[in-house]
Amino acid sequence: MILIFEAVVMKITAGFLGDKMEKQLHSIIEIEQVSYRYEKEDVLENINLTIHEGAFLGIVGPNGSGKSTLLKLVLGLLKTQNGEIRLFGQEISRFKDWHKIGFVSQKANSFNTGFPATVYEVVSSGLTKKLGLFKFMKREHHMKVTQAIDSVGLLAFKDRNIGELSGGQQQRVFIARALVSDPKLMILDEPTVGVDAQNVQSFYEMLDELNKKLGITLLLVTHDIGTISDKVTHVACLNKHLHFHGKTEEFEQLKMDEMSEFYGHDVHILTHEHDHHHHHHGGSEQ
Template sequence: MNEQSILQIRHLSFRYDDEYVLQDINLSIPKGAFVGLVGPNGSGKSTLLKCILRLLKPQEGEIFLFETPIAQFKEWHKIGFVSQKANSFNTGFPATVYEVVASGLTGKIGLFRSLKKKDKEAVFEAIEAVGMSDFVHRNIGELSGGQQQRVFIARAIVSQPEFLILDEPTVGVDVHHVQNFYNMLERLNKQLNITLLLVTHDIGTITEKVTHVACLNKHLHFHGSVSEFAKLKTEDLSMFYGHHLHLLTHDHA
Protein backbone atom coordinates (compact mmCIF):
# COMPACT_ATOMS: atom_id res chain seq x y z
CA MET A 1 0.00 0.00 0.00
CA ASN A 2 1.61 3.23 -1.20
CA GLU A 3 -0.70 5.60 0.66
CA GLN A 4 -0.84 5.13 4.42
CA SER A 5 -4.33 4.52 5.76
CA ILE A 6 -5.09 6.44 8.96
CA LEU A 7 -8.50 4.82 9.46
CA GLN A 8 -10.09 1.80 7.86
CA ILE A 9 -13.56 0.53 8.75
CA ARG A 10 -14.74 -2.73 7.23
CA HIS A 11 -18.34 -3.96 7.36
CA LEU A 12 -18.98 -2.36 10.73
CA SER A 13 -22.40 -2.73 12.33
CA PHE A 14 -23.56 -1.60 15.75
CA ARG A 15 -26.90 -2.15 17.41
CA TYR A 16 -28.59 -1.44 20.70
CA ASP A 17 -30.52 -4.62 21.51
CA ASP A 18 -32.09 -5.54 18.15
CA GLU A 19 -32.07 -2.05 16.62
CA TYR A 20 -29.23 -1.23 14.24
CA VAL A 21 -27.73 2.24 14.60
CA LEU A 22 -24.95 1.53 12.08
CA GLN A 23 -25.11 -1.14 9.41
CA ASP A 24 -22.35 -2.43 7.12
CA ILE A 25 -20.17 0.69 7.24
CA ASN A 26 -17.08 0.73 5.02
CA LEU A 27 -14.88 3.81 5.29
CA SER A 28 -11.24 4.55 4.52
CA ILE A 29 -9.37 7.75 5.39
CA PRO A 30 -5.88 8.20 3.91
CA LYS A 31 -3.12 10.24 5.51
CA GLY A 32 -3.53 13.96 4.88
CA ALA A 33 -7.27 13.86 4.15
CA PHE A 34 -9.81 16.29 5.60
CA VAL A 35 -13.09 14.39 5.79
CA GLY A 36 -16.45 15.98 6.56
CA LEU A 37 -18.87 13.46 8.08
CA VAL A 38 -22.46 14.66 7.66
CA GLY A 39 -25.86 13.26 8.48
CA PRO A 40 -29.12 14.10 10.25
CA ASN A 41 -29.66 13.85 14.00
CA GLY A 42 -29.84 10.21 15.06
CA SER A 43 -27.92 9.03 12.00
CA GLY A 44 -25.23 7.26 14.05
CA LYS A 45 -22.43 9.82 13.77
CA SER A 46 -21.67 9.92 17.51
CA THR A 47 -21.90 6.14 17.75
CA LEU A 48 -19.39 5.78 14.91
CA LEU A 49 -16.96 8.14 16.66
CA LYS A 50 -17.31 6.15 19.89
CA CYS A 51 -16.45 2.96 17.99
CA ILE A 52 -13.38 4.63 16.43
CA LEU A 53 -12.25 5.83 19.88
CA ARG A 54 -12.93 2.36 21.29
CA LEU A 55 -15.57 3.63 23.71
CA LEU A 56 -18.03 1.21 22.11
CA LYS A 57 -17.38 -2.20 20.61
CA PRO A 58 -19.27 -2.98 17.39
CA GLN A 59 -20.99 -6.34 17.15
CA GLU A 60 -19.76 -6.85 13.60
CA GLY A 61 -16.89 -5.64 11.45
CA GLU A 62 -13.34 -4.40 11.88
CA ILE A 63 -11.60 -1.09 12.60
CA PHE A 64 -7.95 -0.40 11.78
CA LEU A 65 -6.05 2.66 13.04
CA PHE A 66 -2.76 3.35 11.28
CA GLU A 67 -3.18 -0.08 9.65
CA THR A 68 -3.31 -1.80 13.06
CA PRO A 69 -6.40 -3.66 14.33
CA ILE A 70 -8.02 -1.45 16.96
CA ALA A 71 -7.78 -4.15 19.67
CA GLN A 72 -3.99 -4.10 19.24
CA PHE A 73 -3.59 -0.35 18.75
CA LYS A 74 -1.56 1.28 21.55
CA GLU A 75 -0.42 4.62 20.10
CA TRP A 76 -3.41 6.67 21.19
CA HIS A 77 -1.18 9.76 21.46
CA LYS A 78 -1.38 9.86 17.66
CA ILE A 79 -5.10 10.68 17.91
CA GLY A 80 -6.63 13.91 19.18
CA PHE A 81 -10.32 14.41 19.95
CA VAL A 82 -12.38 17.58 20.34
CA SER A 83 -15.97 17.20 21.52
CA GLN A 84 -18.98 19.51 21.67
CA LYS A 85 -17.50 21.43 24.58
CA ALA A 86 -19.55 24.61 24.50
CA ASN A 87 -22.66 23.34 26.29
CA SER A 88 -20.83 21.60 29.12
CA PHE A 89 -17.66 23.56 29.91
CA ASN A 90 -17.48 25.23 33.32
CA THR A 91 -16.58 28.82 32.43
CA GLY A 92 -15.58 29.45 36.06
CA PHE A 93 -12.73 26.96 35.85
CA PRO A 94 -9.62 28.85 37.08
CA ALA A 95 -7.08 28.14 34.36
CA THR A 96 -5.32 30.22 31.74
CA VAL A 97 -5.16 29.39 28.06
CA TYR A 98 -1.54 28.28 28.56
CA GLU A 99 -2.48 25.95 31.43
CA VAL A 100 -5.39 24.36 29.55
CA VAL A 101 -3.25 23.67 26.48
CA ALA A 102 -0.33 22.38 28.60
CA SER A 103 -2.69 19.87 30.22
CA GLY A 104 -2.86 18.17 26.83
CA LEU A 105 0.70 16.93 27.40
CA THR A 106 -0.24 14.94 30.52
CA GLY A 107 -0.66 11.69 28.64
CA LYS A 108 2.70 12.16 26.98
CA ILE A 109 4.92 13.31 29.88
CA GLY A 110 2.94 12.00 32.86
CA LEU A 111 0.89 13.57 35.63
CA PHE A 112 2.56 16.18 37.88
CA ARG A 113 5.71 16.23 35.73
CA SER A 114 7.32 19.59 35.07
CA LEU A 115 7.36 20.80 31.49
CA LYS A 116 10.74 20.85 29.80
CA LYS A 117 11.78 23.64 27.47
CA LYS A 118 10.67 21.71 24.38
CA ASP A 119 7.29 21.01 26.00
CA LYS A 120 6.74 24.69 26.74
CA GLU A 121 7.69 25.53 23.16
CA ALA A 122 5.15 22.97 21.94
CA VAL A 123 2.44 24.65 24.04
CA PHE A 124 3.17 28.09 22.55
CA GLU A 125 3.32 26.61 19.03
CA ALA A 126 -0.08 24.94 19.47
CA ILE A 127 -1.59 28.18 20.78
CA GLU A 128 -0.12 30.08 17.84
CA ALA A 129 -1.45 27.47 15.38
CA VAL A 130 -5.04 28.21 16.44
CA GLY A 131 -4.52 31.98 16.46
CA MET A 132 -4.76 32.48 20.24
CA SER A 133 -1.28 33.85 21.02
CA ASP A 134 -2.71 37.18 22.20
CA PHE A 135 -4.74 35.36 24.87
CA VAL A 136 -2.10 33.01 26.25
CA HIS A 137 -2.36 34.32 29.84
CA ARG A 138 -6.11 35.02 29.75
CA ASN A 139 -8.42 32.94 31.95
CA ILE A 140 -10.33 30.59 29.68
CA GLY A 141 -13.62 31.55 31.30
CA GLU A 142 -13.21 35.07 29.94
CA LEU A 143 -13.16 33.91 26.32
CA SER A 144 -16.00 33.57 23.83
CA GLY A 145 -17.33 30.14 22.89
CA GLY A 146 -15.37 30.16 19.64
CA GLN A 147 -12.16 31.20 21.36
CA GLN A 148 -12.61 28.49 23.99
CA GLN A 149 -13.09 25.90 21.26
CA ARG A 150 -9.87 27.05 19.58
CA VAL A 151 -8.07 26.53 22.91
CA PHE A 152 -9.42 23.00 23.17
CA ILE A 153 -8.19 22.28 19.67
CA ALA A 154 -4.76 23.59 20.70
CA ARG A 155 -4.94 21.24 23.69
CA ALA A 156 -5.72 18.36 21.34
CA ILE A 157 -2.85 19.12 18.94
CA VAL A 158 -0.13 20.04 21.49
CA SER A 159 0.98 16.41 21.68
CA GLN A 160 1.32 16.51 17.87
CA PRO A 161 -1.32 13.95 16.88
CA GLU A 162 -1.45 12.73 13.32
CA PHE A 163 -5.24 12.27 13.33
CA LEU A 164 -7.68 14.79 14.80
CA ILE A 165 -11.37 13.94 15.30
CA LEU A 166 -13.81 16.81 15.88
CA ASP A 167 -17.41 16.22 16.93
CA GLU A 168 -19.43 19.27 15.80
CA PRO A 169 -16.85 21.72 17.20
CA THR A 170 -18.76 24.82 16.07
CA VAL A 171 -21.65 24.22 18.49
CA GLY A 172 -21.77 27.40 20.58
CA VAL A 173 -19.50 29.31 18.20
CA ASP A 174 -20.89 32.66 17.04
CA VAL A 175 -22.10 32.37 13.46
CA HIS A 176 -19.87 35.29 12.40
CA HIS A 177 -16.76 33.39 13.52
CA VAL A 178 -17.59 29.96 12.07
CA GLN A 179 -15.84 30.66 8.77
CA ASN A 180 -12.64 31.71 10.57
CA PHE A 181 -12.91 28.51 12.57
CA TYR A 182 -13.07 26.39 9.42
CA ASN A 183 -10.17 28.37 7.94
CA MET A 184 -8.13 27.40 11.00
CA LEU A 185 -8.96 23.71 10.52
CA GLU A 186 -7.93 23.98 6.88
CA ARG A 187 -4.55 25.40 7.93
CA LEU A 188 -4.03 22.57 10.43
CA ASN A 189 -4.69 20.10 7.64
CA LYS A 190 -2.54 21.72 4.97
CA GLN A 191 0.29 23.26 6.98
CA LEU A 192 0.68 20.76 9.83
CA ASN A 193 -0.43 17.79 7.70
CA ILE A 194 -2.91 16.64 10.36
CA THR A 195 -5.54 14.23 9.02
CA LEU A 196 -8.98 15.51 10.07
CA LEU A 197 -12.36 13.86 10.58
CA LEU A 198 -14.97 16.57 11.17
CA VAL A 199 -18.56 15.76 12.17
CA THR A 200 -20.82 18.64 11.17
CA HIS A 201 -24.25 19.68 9.94
CA ASP A 202 -22.86 22.56 7.90
CA ILE A 203 -22.61 20.89 4.50
CA GLY A 204 -22.47 24.06 2.44
CA THR A 205 -19.52 25.58 4.28
CA ILE A 206 -17.37 22.49 4.78
CA THR A 207 -17.40 21.55 1.11
CA GLU A 208 -15.19 24.63 0.58
CA LYS A 209 -12.62 23.26 3.03
CA VAL A 210 -12.65 19.45 3.17
CA THR A 211 -11.08 17.04 0.70
CA HIS A 212 -13.69 14.29 1.15
CA VAL A 213 -17.30 13.98 2.27
CA ALA A 214 -19.04 11.03 3.93
CA CYS A 215 -22.84 10.96 4.26
CA LEU A 216 -24.08 8.76 7.10
CA ASN A 217 -27.62 7.77 8.00
CA LYS A 218 -27.35 4.30 9.55
CA HIS A 219 -25.71 3.26 6.28
CA LEU A 220 -22.84 5.11 4.63
CA HIS A 221 -24.74 6.44 1.63
CA PHE A 222 -21.82 8.32 0.07
CA HIS A 223 -18.08 8.58 0.57
CA GLY A 224 -15.90 10.33 -1.94
CA SER A 225 -14.04 13.46 -2.97
CA VAL A 226 -15.56 16.93 -2.82
CA SER A 227 -15.71 17.03 -6.62
CA GLU A 228 -17.69 13.77 -6.64
CA PHE A 229 -19.96 15.09 -3.90
CA ALA A 230 -20.63 18.23 -5.93
CA LYS A 231 -22.06 16.10 -8.72
CA LEU A 232 -24.77 14.65 -6.48
CA LYS A 233 -28.30 15.76 -7.16
CA THR A 234 -30.45 17.39 -4.49
CA GLU A 235 -32.75 14.37 -4.69
CA ASP A 236 -29.83 12.09 -3.76
CA LEU A 237 -29.02 14.16 -0.69
CA SER A 238 -32.67 14.28 0.31
CA MET A 239 -32.79 10.49 0.08
CA PHE A 240 -29.70 10.21 2.33
CA TYR A 241 -31.24 12.51 4.91
CA GLY A 242 -34.76 11.10 4.75
CA HIS A 243 -36.32 14.51 3.99
CA HIS A 244 -36.11 17.29 1.43
CA LEU A 245 -32.82 19.15 1.67
CA HIS A 246 -31.51 22.40 0.23
CA LEU A 247 -27.73 22.50 -0.17
CA LEU A 248 -26.57 26.02 0.57
CA THR A 249 -23.20 27.38 -0.42
CA HIS A 250 -21.71 30.54 1.06
CA ASP A 251 -19.95 33.46 -0.52
CA HIS A 252 -17.38 34.72 1.99
CA ALA A 253 -15.57 37.09 -0.30
Protein backbone atom coordinates in the same frame (compact mmCIF):
# COMPACT_ATOMS: atom_id res chain seq x y z
CA MET B 1 -31.93 6.72 -5.47
CA ILE B 2 -29.64 5.32 -2.86
CA LEU B 3 -28.06 3.04 -5.45
CA ILE B 4 -26.84 6.06 -7.38
CA PHE B 5 -24.91 7.30 -4.43
CA GLU B 6 -23.51 3.97 -3.50
CA ALA B 7 -22.40 3.56 -7.07
CA VAL B 8 -20.12 6.58 -6.84
CA VAL B 9 -16.65 5.14 -6.70
CA MET B 10 -14.57 6.39 -3.85
CA LYS B 11 -11.41 8.06 -4.96
CA ILE B 12 -9.15 9.47 -2.39
CA THR B 13 -6.24 11.94 -2.22
CA ALA B 14 -5.56 15.13 -4.07
CA GLY B 15 -6.08 15.28 -7.80
CA PHE B 16 -2.54 16.01 -8.93
CA LEU B 17 -1.24 12.74 -7.60
CA GLY B 18 -1.22 9.89 -10.05
CA ASP B 19 -3.05 6.64 -9.44
CA LYS B 20 0.13 4.81 -8.55
CA MET B 21 0.99 7.39 -5.89
CA GLU B 22 -2.41 6.99 -4.32
CA LYS B 23 -1.80 3.42 -3.31
CA GLN B 24 1.34 4.33 -1.41
CA LEU B 25 -0.38 6.74 0.94
CA HIS B 26 -0.91 5.30 4.38
CA SER B 27 -4.41 4.69 5.54
CA ILE B 28 -5.04 6.23 8.93
CA ILE B 29 -8.43 4.71 9.59
CA GLU B 30 -9.83 1.62 7.91
CA ILE B 31 -13.37 0.62 8.71
CA GLU B 32 -14.47 -2.66 7.18
CA GLN B 33 -17.99 -4.01 7.24
CA VAL B 34 -18.75 -2.52 10.59
CA SER B 35 -22.27 -2.81 11.97
CA TYR B 36 -23.49 -1.83 15.38
CA ARG B 37 -26.71 -2.30 17.25
CA TYR B 38 -27.98 -1.09 20.60
CA GLU B 39 -30.42 -3.57 22.10
CA LYS B 40 -32.91 -4.01 19.27
CA GLU B 41 -31.99 -1.04 17.13
CA ASP B 42 -29.49 -1.13 14.30
CA VAL B 43 -27.46 2.04 14.40
CA LEU B 44 -24.85 1.28 11.80
CA GLU B 45 -25.07 -1.22 8.98
CA ASN B 46 -22.15 -2.47 6.96
CA ILE B 47 -19.97 0.62 7.02
CA ASN B 48 -16.86 0.61 4.84
CA LEU B 49 -14.69 3.66 5.03
CA THR B 50 -11.01 4.37 4.56
CA ILE B 51 -9.33 7.60 5.52
CA HIS B 52 -5.91 8.23 4.06
CA GLU B 53 -3.13 10.33 5.43
CA GLY B 54 -3.62 14.04 4.80
CA ALA B 55 -7.35 13.88 4.11
CA PHE B 56 -9.91 16.24 5.58
CA LEU B 57 -13.02 14.14 5.75
CA GLY B 58 -16.39 15.50 6.75
CA ILE B 59 -18.97 12.98 7.87
CA VAL B 60 -22.45 14.46 7.60
CA GLY B 61 -25.69 12.99 8.74
CA PRO B 62 -28.84 14.00 10.58
CA ASN B 63 -29.35 13.45 14.30
CA GLY B 64 -29.65 9.77 15.09
CA SER B 65 -27.75 8.74 11.96
CA GLY B 66 -25.11 6.87 13.94
CA LYS B 67 -22.40 9.52 13.69
CA SER B 68 -21.55 9.50 17.37
CA THR B 69 -21.63 5.74 17.51
CA LEU B 70 -19.16 5.59 14.64
CA LEU B 71 -16.89 8.07 16.43
CA LYS B 72 -17.07 6.13 19.67
CA LEU B 73 -16.12 2.96 17.82
CA VAL B 74 -13.14 4.67 16.19
CA LEU B 75 -12.05 6.16 19.52
CA GLY B 76 -12.30 2.75 21.17
CA LEU B 77 -14.98 3.92 23.59
CA LEU B 78 -17.31 1.27 22.18
CA LYS B 79 -16.23 -2.21 21.18
CA THR B 80 -16.89 -3.38 17.66
CA GLN B 81 -19.59 -6.03 17.35
CA ASN B 82 -19.15 -6.85 13.68
CA GLY B 83 -16.47 -5.98 11.22
CA GLU B 84 -13.05 -4.56 11.78
CA ILE B 85 -11.48 -1.19 12.48
CA ARG B 86 -7.78 -0.53 11.95
CA LEU B 87 -6.02 2.60 13.16
CA PHE B 88 -2.66 3.42 11.58
CA GLY B 89 -2.71 -0.08 10.14
CA GLN B 90 -3.22 -1.77 13.48
CA GLU B 91 -6.25 -3.65 14.70
CA ILE B 92 -8.06 -1.35 17.15
CA SER B 93 -8.02 -3.79 20.07
CA ARG B 94 -4.24 -3.90 19.83
CA PHE B 95 -3.78 -0.20 19.13
CA LYS B 96 -1.73 1.55 21.80
CA ASP B 97 -0.64 4.89 20.31
CA TRP B 98 -3.71 6.84 21.38
CA HIS B 99 -1.60 9.98 21.71
CA LYS B 100 -1.51 10.03 17.88
CA ILE B 101 -5.21 10.82 17.96
CA GLY B 102 -6.50 14.15 19.17
CA PHE B 103 -10.18 14.42 20.03
CA VAL B 104 -12.18 17.63 20.29
CA SER B 105 -15.65 16.93 21.55
CA GLN B 106 -18.77 18.94 21.17
CA LYS B 107 -18.95 19.05 24.93
CA ALA B 108 -15.85 21.20 25.11
CA ASN B 109 -18.38 23.99 24.88
CA SER B 110 -20.12 23.07 28.07
CA PHE B 111 -17.20 23.33 30.48
CA ASN B 112 -17.41 25.62 33.48
CA THR B 113 -16.69 29.01 31.91
CA GLY B 114 -15.92 30.55 35.26
CA PHE B 115 -12.98 28.23 35.72
CA PRO B 116 -9.93 30.25 36.67
CA ALA B 117 -7.40 28.94 34.17
CA THR B 118 -5.47 30.73 31.46
CA VAL B 119 -5.39 29.60 27.85
CA TYR B 120 -1.80 28.52 28.44
CA GLU B 121 -2.76 26.35 31.40
CA VAL B 122 -5.64 24.69 29.55
CA VAL B 123 -3.47 23.90 26.53
CA SER B 124 -0.74 22.55 28.83
CA SER B 125 -3.25 20.11 30.29
CA GLY B 126 -3.24 18.38 26.89
CA LEU B 127 0.18 17.00 27.81
CA THR B 128 -1.00 15.35 31.02
CA LYS B 129 -1.24 11.82 29.69
CA LYS B 130 1.81 12.08 27.46
CA LEU B 131 4.02 13.30 30.30
CA GLY B 132 2.79 10.62 32.67
CA LEU B 133 2.40 10.54 36.43
CA PHE B 134 4.81 12.50 38.64
CA LYS B 135 6.47 14.19 35.63
CA PHE B 136 6.82 17.90 35.16
CA MET B 137 6.88 20.04 32.04
CA LYS B 138 10.29 20.84 30.62
CA ARG B 139 11.36 23.64 28.33
CA GLU B 140 10.56 21.61 25.20
CA HIS B 141 7.02 21.07 26.48
CA HIS B 142 6.56 24.77 27.13
CA MET B 143 7.69 25.43 23.57
CA LYS B 144 5.17 22.90 22.29
CA VAL B 145 2.38 24.63 24.19
CA THR B 146 3.34 28.04 22.79
CA GLN B 147 3.49 26.57 19.27
CA ALA B 148 0.08 24.97 19.61
CA ILE B 149 -1.46 28.23 20.83
CA ASP B 150 0.21 30.04 17.95
CA SER B 151 -1.10 27.62 15.35
CA VAL B 152 -4.69 28.31 16.39
CA GLY B 153 -3.98 32.04 16.30
CA LEU B 154 -4.43 32.79 19.97
CA LEU B 155 -0.91 33.72 21.05
CA ALA B 156 -2.08 37.19 22.07
CA PHE B 157 -4.60 35.59 24.41
CA LYS B 158 -2.36 33.04 26.09
CA ASP B 159 -2.49 34.64 29.53
CA ARG B 160 -6.20 35.39 29.47
CA ASN B 161 -8.63 33.38 31.53
CA ILE B 162 -10.47 31.00 29.21
CA GLY B 163 -13.85 32.30 30.38
CA GLU B 164 -13.06 35.73 28.90
CA LEU B 165 -12.85 34.29 25.37
CA SER B 166 -15.66 33.93 22.85
CA GLY B 167 -17.15 30.55 22.03
CA GLY B 168 -15.13 30.31 18.83
CA GLN B 169 -11.90 31.19 20.59
CA GLN B 170 -12.62 28.69 23.33
CA GLN B 171 -13.08 25.97 20.75
CA ARG B 172 -9.69 26.96 19.28
CA VAL B 173 -8.18 26.53 22.73
CA PHE B 174 -9.49 22.97 22.78
CA ILE B 175 -8.02 22.36 19.34
CA ALA B 176 -4.68 23.62 20.67
CA ARG B 177 -5.02 21.34 23.68
CA ALA B 178 -5.42 18.41 21.27
CA LEU B 179 -2.58 19.68 19.06
CA VAL B 180 -0.05 19.91 21.84
CA SER B 181 0.57 16.17 21.95
CA ASP B 182 1.42 16.07 18.22
CA PRO B 183 -1.54 14.10 16.91
CA LYS B 184 -1.41 12.63 13.41
CA LEU B 185 -5.18 12.43 13.31
CA MET B 186 -7.65 14.83 14.81
CA ILE B 187 -11.28 13.91 15.32
CA LEU B 188 -13.79 16.71 15.82
CA ASP B 189 -17.36 16.11 16.91
CA GLU B 190 -19.63 19.00 15.90
CA PRO B 191 -16.89 21.52 16.70
CA THR B 192 -18.84 24.58 15.62
CA VAL B 193 -21.77 24.12 17.98
CA GLY B 194 -21.72 27.27 20.09
CA VAL B 195 -19.52 29.18 17.65
CA ASP B 196 -21.28 32.21 16.19
CA ALA B 197 -21.88 32.24 12.44
CA GLN B 198 -19.33 34.98 11.73
CA ASN B 199 -16.50 32.98 13.24
CA VAL B 200 -17.40 29.62 11.76
CA GLN B 201 -15.72 30.60 8.49
CA SER B 202 -12.38 31.51 10.08
CA PHE B 203 -12.63 28.42 12.29
CA TYR B 204 -12.72 26.22 9.18
CA GLU B 205 -9.88 28.21 7.62
CA MET B 206 -7.79 27.40 10.66
CA LEU B 207 -8.64 23.70 10.33
CA ASP B 208 -7.66 23.93 6.70
CA GLU B 209 -4.25 25.25 7.71
CA LEU B 210 -3.74 22.47 10.24
CA ASN B 211 -4.57 20.03 7.49
CA LYS B 212 -2.37 21.56 4.80
CA LYS B 213 0.54 23.04 6.74
CA LEU B 214 0.92 20.57 9.59
CA GLY B 215 -0.33 17.61 7.56
CA ILE B 216 -2.77 16.52 10.22
CA THR B 217 -5.49 14.20 8.97
CA LEU B 218 -8.85 15.54 10.02
CA LEU B 219 -12.11 13.75 10.61
CA LEU B 220 -15.00 16.07 11.29
CA VAL B 221 -18.52 15.05 12.14
CA THR B 222 -21.43 17.42 11.71
CA HIS B 223 -25.13 17.54 10.96
CA ASP B 224 -24.64 20.73 9.01
CA ILE B 225 -24.05 19.85 5.40
CA GLY B 226 -24.02 23.44 4.18
CA THR B 227 -21.03 24.78 6.06
CA ILE B 228 -18.53 22.06 5.41
CA SER B 229 -18.91 21.16 1.75
CA ASP B 230 -16.42 23.75 0.49
CA LYS B 231 -13.85 23.16 3.26
CA VAL B 232 -13.26 19.44 3.35
CA THR B 233 -11.44 17.30 0.79
CA HIS B 234 -13.76 14.33 1.20
CA VAL B 235 -17.34 13.87 2.26
CA ALA B 236 -19.15 10.87 3.67
CA CYS B 237 -22.90 10.87 4.15
CA LEU B 238 -24.03 8.68 6.97
CA ASN B 239 -27.48 7.57 7.83
CA LYS B 240 -27.17 4.11 9.29
CA HIS B 241 -25.61 3.17 5.95
CA LEU B 242 -22.84 5.04 4.30
CA HIS B 243 -24.54 6.66 1.32
CA PHE B 244 -21.76 8.54 -0.27
CA HIS B 245 -18.06 8.71 0.21
CA GLY B 246 -15.80 10.51 -2.15
CA LYS B 247 -14.03 13.70 -3.02
CA THR B 248 -15.79 16.93 -2.34
CA GLU B 249 -15.84 17.87 -6.05
CA GLU B 250 -17.76 14.73 -6.87
CA PHE B 251 -20.09 15.45 -4.04
CA GLU B 252 -20.68 18.95 -5.38
CA GLN B 253 -21.48 17.57 -8.81
CA LEU B 254 -24.43 15.69 -7.50
CA LYS B 255 -27.54 17.55 -8.34
CA MET B 256 -28.43 19.40 -5.24
CA ASP B 257 -32.14 18.90 -5.53
CA GLU B 258 -31.61 15.18 -5.72
CA MET B 259 -29.31 15.41 -2.77
CA SER B 260 -31.81 17.19 -0.62
CA GLU B 261 -34.52 14.84 -1.72
CA PHE B 262 -32.39 11.90 -0.72
CA TYR B 263 -31.43 13.47 2.51
CA GLY B 264 -34.93 14.48 3.47
CA HIS B 265 -36.42 11.24 2.22
CA ASP B 266 -34.05 9.12 4.20
CA VAL B 267 -34.54 11.12 7.35
CA HIS B 268 -38.20 10.52 6.90
CA ILE B 269 -37.76 6.76 6.73
CA LEU B 270 -35.73 6.84 9.90
CA THR B 271 -38.44 8.82 11.62
CA HIS B 272 -41.05 6.41 10.48
CA GLU B 273 -39.24 3.29 11.55
CA HIS B 274 -37.88 4.39 14.89
CA ASP B 275 -40.22 7.15 15.86
CA HIS B 276 -37.32 9.53 16.23
CA HIS B 277 -37.74 13.15 16.93
CA HIS B 278 -35.75 14.84 14.20
CA HIS B 279 -34.90 18.06 12.45
CA HIS B 280 -34.52 18.57 8.76
CA HIS B 281 -31.00 19.19 7.73
CA GLY B 282 -29.22 19.65 4.52
CA GLY B 283 -31.96 20.25 2.07
CA SER B 284 -33.00 23.72 3.08
CA GLU B 285 -29.43 24.85 3.45
CA GLN B 286 -28.44 24.08 -0.09
